[in-house]
Amino acid sequence: MTDQEILSAFTKILRDLLLDDSIVLSMETRRQDVPNWDSFNYINFIVAVEIKFGVKFKVADIESFESVGAIIAETKALLR
Amino acid sequence: MRPMMSWLPVAPDFRAELRTALESPDCLERLASLAQYRLDHLETLQLDRAMSRLTLKPGPGFTIVRLAILASSTVDHLSPAIRVAGLRRRLMIEVHIGPYGQYRQDLLDPASILHQFAPQFVLFSITARNTLAGVPLAATTAEVDETIARSIDELRLLWRQARESFNAAIIQQTFLNITEPVFGSYDRLVPGSPARVITQLNDQLSKAAAQDSVLLLDIARASERDGIDGWFDTGSWLHGKLEVTPEAAPLCGDMIARVVAAQRGLSKKCLVFDLDNTLWGGVIGDDGLEGLVLGEGSAAGEAHLALQRYAKQLKERGVILAICSKNDSAIAEAAFNEHPEMLLKRSDISAFVANWNDKAENLKAIAARLNIGLDSLVFVDDNPAERARIRQSLPMVAVPELPRDIAHYVRCLADAGYFEAVAFTSEDRQRADQYAANAEREALFELSGNLDDFLRSLQMSVVFGKFTPVDLARVTQLFNKTNQFNTTTKRYTAEEIADFAAARQTVTLQFRLLDKFGDNGLVSAMILRPDPKQPEVFEIDNWVMSCRVFGRQFEFEAMNIAVELVRQRGGKAIRADYIPTPKNGVIAELYPSLGFFSLNGKTGCTCWILDLTKYVIRSTHISRSGDAR
Numbered sequence A: 001m002t003d004q005e006i007l008s009a010f011t012k013i014l015r016d017l018l019l020d021d022s023i024v025l026s027m028e029t030r031r032q033d034v035p036n037w038d039s040f041n042y043i044n045f046i047v048a049v050e051i052k053f054g055v056k057f058k059v060a061d062i063e064s065f066e067s068v069g070a071i072i073a074e075t076k077a078l079l080r
Numbered sequence B: 001m002r003p004m005m006s007w008l009p010v011a012p013d014f015r016a017e018l019r020t021a022l023e024s025p026d027c028l029e030r031l032a033s034l035a036q037y038r039l040d041h042l043e044t045l046q047l048d049r050a051m052s053r054l055t056l057k058p059g060p061g062f063t064i065v066r067l068a069i070l071a072s073s074t075v076d077h078l079s080p081a082i083r084v085a086g087l088r089r090r091l092m093i094e095v096h097i098g099p100y101g102q103y104r105q106d107l108l109d110p111a112s113i114l115h116q117f118a119p120q121f122v123l124f125s126i127t128a129r130n131t132l133a134g135v136p137l138a139a140t141t142a143e144v145d146e147t148i149a150r151s152i153d154e155l156r157l158l159w160r161q162a163r164e165s166f167n168a169a170i171i172q173q174t175f176l177n178i179t180e181p182v183f184g185s186y187d188r189l190v191p192g193s194p195a196r197v198i199t200q201l202n203d204q205l206s207k208a209a210a211q212d213s214v215l216l217l218d219i220a221r222a223s224e225r226d227g228i229d230g231w232f233d234t235g236s237w238l239h240g241k242l243e244v245t246p247e248a249a250p251l252c253g254d255m256i257a258r259v260v261a262a263q264r265g266l267s268k269k270c271l272v273f274d275l276d277n278t279l280w281g282g283v284i285g286d287d288g289l290e291g292l293v294l295g296e297g298s299a300a301g302e303a304h305l306a307l308q309r310y311a312k313q314l315k316e317r318g319v320i321l322a323i324c325s326k327n328d329s330a331i332a333e334a335a336f337n338e339h340p341e342m343l344l345k346r347s348d349i350s351a352f353v354a355n356w357n358d359k360a361e362n363l364k365a366i367a368a369r370l371n372i373g374l375d376s377l378v379f380v381d382d383n384p385a386e387r388a389r390i391r392q393s394l395p396m397v398a399v400p401e402l403p404r405d406i407a408h409y410v411r412c413l414a415d416a417g418y419f420e421a422v423a424f425t426s427e428d429r430q431r432a433d434q435y436a437a438n439a440e441r442e443a444l445f446e447l448s449g450n451l452d453d454f455l456r457s458l459q460m461s462v463v464f465g466k467f468t469p470v471d472l473a474r475v476t477q478l479f480n481k482t483n484q485f486n487t488t489t490k491r492y493t494a495e496e497i498a499d500f501a502a503a504r505q506t507v508t509l510q511f512r513l514l515d516k517f518g519d520n521g522l523v524s525a526m527i528l529r530p531d532p533k534q535p536e537v538f539e540i541d542n543w544v545m546s547c548r549v550f551g552r553q554f555e556f557e558a559m560n561i562a563v564e565l566v567r568q569r570g571g572k573a574i575r576a577d578y579i580p581t582p583k584n585g586v587i588a589e590l591y592p593s594l595g596f597f598s599l600n601g602k603t604g605c606t607c608w609i610l611d612l613t614k615y616v617i618r619s620t621h622i623s624r625s626g627d628a629r
Helices: A003-018 A039-053 A059-064 A068-079 B014-023 B027-034 B041-052 B078-088 B103-108 B113-117 B129-133 B141-166 B184-189 B194-211 B219-226 B234-240 B246-263 B299-316 B329-338 B359-370 B384-393 B406-416 B426-448 B451-457 B469-481 B494-502 B554-568
Strands: B063-071 B091-097 B121-125 B169-173 B215-217 B270-273 B320-326 B351-355 B377-380 B460-465 B507-515 B518-530 B537-545 B573-578 B597-599 B606-611 B622-624
Touching: A003 A039, A003 A068, A003 B041, A039 A068, A039 B041, A039 B234, A039 B246, A059 B234, B014 B027, B014 B041, B027 B041, B027 B078, B041 B078, B041 B246, B063 B078, B063 B103, B063 B113, B063 B246, B078 B091, B078 B246, B091 B113, B091 B246, B103 B113, B103 B141, B121 B141, B121 B246, B129 B141, B129 B194, B141 B169, B141 B194, B169 B246, B184 B194, B194 B215, B215 B246, B219 B246, B270 B299, B270 B359, B299 B320, B299 B406, B320 B359, B329 B351, B351 B359, B359 B377, B359 B384, B377 B406, B426 B469, B426 B518, B460 B554, B469 B494, B469 B518, B469 B537, B507 B554, B518 B554, B537 B554, B554 B573, B554 B622
Parallel strands: B063 B091, B063 B121, B121 B169, B169 B215, B270 B320, B270 B377, B320 B351, B460 B622, B537 B573
Antiparallel strands: B460 B507, B507 B518, B518 B537, B573 B606, B597 B606
8 A cells, every 4th residue: 555545545534533624634744733633533533544454553653653654654564 | 343333224325425414404304314324433423523513403302411421531532422322312412521530529519510511410430440459469358348348339429429419310330341360260269359359349339229229331241242352442541541442432322322311211112023034934925834934943943033032031021012014914923823933922912013015104003003102113124125114214213234144133132222221110020911901902992882881891990199119210210201191291310209209298199000901000190399489389290191091081080189189288270381292292182171271381382270179070980999198
């Protein structure tokens, strides 16, 4: 799976979660860049990604992801 | 295994339907029908978000309920699931969650937001961690008992505080077994092992809840069914102090809404079965009695029998059974009477409809014959086309999406939790017999033809008295489960009912009706309170009557009795409100028929008054026996 494919899947998940089709994610997007993407919805997003991709992130990683790109990199690593 | 609501159908295109719903003028109705689908954690959040965007007040048929969760872990992720599960039942559940771990202070502080919220339901969601921490591995049985007793006593104190502050119904969550084995299988033999402490904690909790009339939310049981990994995840605990995983939230929310709905009398009442390939294997019209797959000797036959056995158990706890089948009636009934392996007998079935008509029409007929609402029905049919047809034409009927294999039908019905209970009374145990007797009464009516002769031939008598402690549970249940003959649809907690019974000036009345076919049980209850400003005027706070005894002049006799009691207390008039709901139209003309005169109604209700100086006792065919006063 390419970064771009994962990014567009992430975008769809977050649009659904926040019910906001105007959201556009990039590799550099950080949580504070997206309105309403609070810590509660961060966990919801992570769980949705875990279910969608069949992966399980480490607790330490969930705490330290800096950007969407970091989550994508870890997802790719887990899928390998 | 991921906790799942497998009995709900999968949405064909949830994403598109949600977006269409948001643009639609009847958005709330659209969202309510979306709530009938099997929604995962993400879809549940979306639906809740869509609901939160509505600015309109909920329309008729939606009831607002206030639920507070007092928790020692993070439960914020449960609120969307609770609201969506409420919407599934046409309940608008407002959820209040206090600041993390502050529930004790909130309960005690009358100025807290919790007190302003005035919850009608309080859910205690407490983790077992504190108790576990207090039990060393080497603790003796006596030491373990003492620590557990202390934890339970503390909970009871919280229950009492919540009850006294809000008069709310209390729900207590059971303790998830979040422990790991320390000794292995030997854990169960060590009093202080964490696993055994949790087991004992739940045992003691159940006893205390039964004594204090507290309802349980048994997520421990649910986690045994799905596996603890579906409900509890160490990662989620460490990261966000979630005791219940986000994946389990939709089911957990549904379980909470079930208990709330059950307390509000919204649990299902009647289980309607198709016959061919549902209650038995094969098609009786084609295969004949001998060709049916049913009973010992074949795996499929035993699976059908297991379904019948489960139905019979539900019947024993008060669920009404009915048949709705495309069949020749005589042939279908013959199977009940003649097939040796049939566990369900014809007499277990309160409404038997086998013909070639549309099943939607037949379900309407069944509801009408049993005098219950269509939304009290659960329809079980192996045929996906019939299920889809009923869901489309009668969306208020619950239609479980059954698994492919009959072997799993019982599990599916059990998982759906349609018949969640808040009590198990002697009335429940007898209900099926009462419905069977009703069928005999109908037959008698057809024989006699004349209503007056029929009523006389029933040899009815009434036993009445004030609310007594032994009947409190049943009286509460009657007020909360009755939807048709319910004049104000005020719902009460058991504590409120006890308060009415204890108040000196309040007239409380409960009625049992007996006839030649047996005891119909506690069928009606009434609460009359003197107006503080005009003590000679008594107001009916609420009056309910079971649909089982409609059309027997019982309301006349009940009013005769009420009038006599109010007169004894110096009352000169009885005032009453009729508050219309989608379900109580049957009594729209009740008060004028009893001789009440119309007053200017407040909005949303009609207002009536009965002048006791002019009231003449009505003659009925009901005699008085054993006046309990």
